[in-house]
Amino acid sequence: SRRCGWFDAALLKRSAQVNGLSGLCITKLDVLDGLTELLLCTGYELDGEKIDLLPMGAEDIARCTPIYETLPGWTETTVGVTEYAKLPEAARRYLERIAEVTGVPVDVISTSPDRDHTIMMRHPYVAD
Template sequence: MSTVGAEKGVTTGRSRRCGWFDAALLKRSAQVNGLSGLCITKLDVLDGLDELLLCTGYELDGERIDLLPMGADDIARCQPIYETLPGWSDSTVGVTDYAKLPEGARKYLERIAEVTGVPIAMVSTSPDRDHTILMQHPYVA
């Protein structure tokens, strides 16, 4: 994914580390920051993957939790719990209508919104700024 998404450090040029989407972490961030909508970028880099993993919680000392703990010591002991979702083979590049996204992409986005408790407001489907799906106006509450 780092190659497809051109994930390089601006200053150093080093490849960035990429991982699966951590919806449980984002759920904590949404609570702390009062998020009203999510902007999901680079959806197109997931095109062609057979399956996707989504972190929906953690195991901490044998107990399942659905939010990242607040303390660093607890976070260090957490093991992510991943849910496997089907991928999609059709291209999302340039799609500007949510209904025209592959079913797997729509289900992936819907599951992110469900786990985080925050609706998807915007989705980008390529680096081109015109390739954006606006689900809700960013300035209307």
């Protein structure tokens, strides 16, 4: 019931560029528990050329093929984890790679449907 697709970091990179994002809230980390590998879209192939941002035009987008990077998954549970250091190492690497590809830091991580199961890396409403 809490299914999701592979993370499209290249799309989010375009969204961050257009909208001026300062931080990410990653939800549903727990639905990835038990997967042996994860795919992360880091770019696209468009007419034989590799690009790292989703194009602006609908016609170009329709011709794009996603380029996926394979990352190791984890067997440990993340459900209810409220401290970043207690996440499985592979989960931390996955989150760090998302931040690296998008250029936007991960500020909040949700580890279950429960509101209390949240990791606050940086409060989104407090200025640095």
